[in-house]
Amino acid sequence: MQSLDAISAKRNNVLCTLFYGKWPNFFILWNDEPKNPEDMATFFRKHPLLFNFICWIIYAQFVYIYNLPKISYVDYSHILFLCLLYSIIFYSNFFLFKFIESRKINIGIAILLVISTFFILAALGYVCIYGILPLFGAKLYYEDVPFKLSLYLRNILSPYIKYASYAIIVYFILKWFANLAYKRRMEKAHYEMEREKFEYEQAFLRAQVNPHFLHNSLNFIYTEALSLSKSLAESIYLLSMMMRYSLDNAVKGKQLVPVHKELEYLEIYLEINRRRFGKGKNIVFEFEGDRYLHSIPPLSFITLVENAFKYGDLSDPLYPLQIKIVVNRDKIYFYSSNKKRISKTLDTSGSHVGLKNVERRLKGAFKNKARLSRTEDNEIYTVELFIDFSSDTKEI
Template identity: 40%
Template sequence: MAQFLSRYGKAAFFLGVFTILIIISSWDYPGFYPKWIFVGLPLTVSTSLVLYAVIYFWLYPIFRIGKSGIRNWALLLGILVLFGAGFYFAGRLSISDEEYKASFKRIHNSMQSTYVEATTERVQSELIGGTTVTTLYFFGISWLFVYWHRKKNLKKRFSKWWKQQSRNTSGVHILYLSMGWIFWLFFTLSPVLVSGKTVVWETTLLMMVPSILFFYINLKTSFDLLANSKILLALLVTLCWWGILLFVKACWFLLITKGLGMPPILDGKDVYKEVAKVGDKNNVYYIMGKAIGMIVASTAFKELIILMASFIYGYDRTITRYRKQMAVIAETRQREQLKQKEMEKEVVDARLQSLKYQINPHFLFNSLNFLYSQSLPLSEDLARATMLLSKMMRYGLQENSEEAKVSLAGEVEHLQNFIEFNQLRFSNQLQIDFATEGQVAIRRIMPLLLITFVENAFKYGELHQAEHPLQIHLKVDSQKLIFFVRNKKRKGPKEDSTGIGLENIKRRLALGYPDRHKLTISDEEDFYTTELTVEL
């Protein structure tokens, strides 16, 4: 079951909501047509689901990736005609001409207008017109549902949006919103309440539903447009929403009064009785149009105030968010400046420390040259050790004065000199596995970056066991360098470690390879391992 829901849960949700919406929209609330619920409604729902599938699997992808606009619109027109015929067939199969004429008579009676017998031609034209409106309505709803259905990670998007709304919507915020809408309701009804006219609360509250919905729709669009400094466009969109809201409220009034049977009383007036006093009382379309005009006229100014309040609220939220962003940017910039100053200070300290270390190597380098020349006739190993020490001092003197990159081959040679020097110290008894892989001659790296790890291994490692040699492996390619050192720990007393050398290496890596290096240190009971990866 869980696997089924994870695979088909999203489709089941959208199809379920879509089916419920179609049933609510197509239900015969007045009960004019006895066969509609059992024949016409199932056919309408089935046709709508097929239309949904056609849009989901065929039409929507064509419009997303298709290049031929004429062909796409021709296909769209063909689908509308085809499914319009399907909805027309459902109506013809479940509604007779006599039932349709009887529904005309009931509508005229509810409007208190004189009924004129409807002809067969009029019934036919009315059915075609109603089918056209139904097809366009169901097609628009289907397209909207398919648009959201095909979005990826919709559950995560909704969850993220819900968490954000939960964080931003406190109990006090909800209280303020509720008080605001209650104030608006009594403010708009104050003339009616003062005059003592009848207020039908169920109709009045239902008529507020489109106003509340469009308030937040306009708030969202205004906020997005104002965030991109499109003030005039945001104002124009607000006016467009105003026109759409007036039309929706008029249709909504007809739906709740004629479809749901709510009293047609708005602002203390019976709308249908008012419009039936003048004009053609025998023309139901005139009465319906007059009612729509009366609803629009009575609500236009109030709805404009609501949407302009939404526009101003969105503008205020935009300014508030802009100020918060500027404060965050200023704080981030200040932190970056402090971090930059700290890094510059560390570089200066490192260079001063480097100059400090150069004082002794100058003297030591000259002394080693003298010792080498004097020891050459006496001992070849002593002369070789002196020359290796001289090379290591020369490399440290030349390369440690700047943080510029040097040849990786020079670093490898420095490591080899250090290893050979220590082999001479211990009569070539040290067990060392040193290997390089890759083109070290053409790569460059920060100077003296690798020697510290090797020095620590010589200082604290047990290097005389053939079964556990000191492993020093260097691998380099066009993208990264991997340096691996592993040694067995020496038992017994050890030299005290300050950790300064390793900390200096970490700081130099942070300065020279920010976010481009990874240093892994594994301190086990018997072995100590370091692995450095650097993106070149």
Template identity: 30%
Template sequence: MELMPKKRHATLLTIAIHLLGWGLLLVFPLLMRWQNREETVTLSWYLGYVAVPLSCMMVFYVNYLLLIPRMLFQKRWSSFALLNILLVIVVWYAGRLWWDFYIENVAEAIPRPPKKDRDLPLLMFFARDMMSYALTVALAVAIKMTSRWQQSERQRHEAERRRSEAELANLKNQLNPHFLFNTLNNIYALVEVAPEKAQHAVHELSRLLRYVLYEDGPAMVPLEKELEFLRSYIDLMSLRTGKNVTRTIRLSADDPQASVAPLIFISLVENAFKHGVSPTEDSFIDIDIHTESGNIVCRTANSNFPKNDADRSGSGIGLRNLERRLKLLYGSHYSFTRCVKDNAYRCELILPVKSSAT
């Protein structure tokens, strides 16, 4: 939808630049002439002057509109060269006929140099004009190739944008079932041991799914709204934890204008609850999300309980998904590190604060 106005704008801009360039070339001699108050500007004088610029204009647009796209860009180099040679000879000869007819028969009042200066060898005029035409052809080629390169770059960027959007949509489609599976698995575990908690969990899940379905569309959402979702999710996941699990949760959106990609933190929180809790041993989960120095900082730490092969199904999918989404959404403008330190699995994600209005 946006491509057509942009293309129309680029076309109008190109036309304006061409008109301005040729207009300045045709007006320049008038300005120079008017500086000399003693010399009058006549139509005869001006028509005699513009013969060369008009012939250069003809050579330029025959190349720009026909020969370059149909010959040069099609790698028909011999045809391009031969047609240009024929073109400049015809244009030059027509210009000489114009000069001889107009100057000798019409513009008798034009002041001319002495006879001896007008008898310069024809070859000198030919060489001068050929140089002008060669520069004109080179200018047409340079402008057309630059325009073609810019169009190619626009198409490449558009293709990359579409590919990134498709990949991002695919990653979201992977994330939602992964999130739903983990949540349902948590509720299933509560059904027999704590039916009242399971009932509350189903209600919380409906609220979470509403956010996942309706707020996951925009590229950015307000940070506070994302933190509200995380609070509900953490409360839901905490229903299954026992007294042996110490939770420290700090979620604050100090900047009311801060925005973030939806569901960007969920994989870190899921990972902390899935791999940082033991049913028997003392465990801890520490989640801290806040704004700091123009950035959104998310730090998670949890007890490190290495999984055996039987428990590794699906392990790591969420974090791999997260890293790919970060590259697509933030490019190089983020920092993500994870490590095991002091028998704790630690992650740190730093994102730039983006205004929710943009």
């Protein structure tokens, strides 16, 4: 007995035989030959014109076979020419209906467009039936019957209504499938977001214990260090405050913090590094404006400055780390410039991850009001952040 896999493979081969083999390869000339029904579906989605052409060929064959018992002599070329005219009616109404719905045209203008399309296609049909097709030996009319406009319009109205109705039905079917596919994509995206959210929450819960323990330990060490060295105790205290700020914003998930709070901890971060490196790092920090205006995603300034400490050369007094922050009613402006560290083994991939994270959070908080730009040359790396509040000020 054959296995289920063998039967399934044979079924797929039978389906693919319709479009796979010597004559289809010669006719279609594809490079990515489908090996199973799923590949065929993907292939035809990439080549809709080919799919529509094959559908009309199959339909023409059906019309030919259907009319054989009814008519003593059926010319296959006449069937093809008729299907060509029918396809023009079908696609004209399909795209006309799509245009009417997408532009939300009122019913009066829509009816006028449908009637106009009918008369335009009737004129085109007359040119094809009585002018062009006879040149190819195809006469789709009775020569002994005189032409009457009323009779011609009455005869063409029936196929027009028929294939226009087909077009509308197909349009709604395709729209239903498109909406279904969109709904499934949204459900999948929502599921992925919920899964990622759950994983992040679990990660935060797992990570919460060690930072809290470390923070409490630092407070204990700070208390013990006071009797030994005031400078050492102050450094431990600054580090403890920095850790508390990072931990609170990570666990509580705050979207925005006041600018003055971010500046306070940025100054703590700079002070920690001054104590750590002494005169080995050259830093110039400048602030202008009112620090009590506006809010910003937490750790934004600190992340941008941290990249300079990680990947910059701050030991040259001629090229110090320059930080300038301006805050007023209309804007928040951040500027950072540092000399690049020359090292073949230096991995700066983490810098891009941190900056992209800041950029994503700024976009989530301020949409298109925030612009984060990075420029660099052979020596200098510059980061600029501009948040425009001028429109908010005008509204006030």
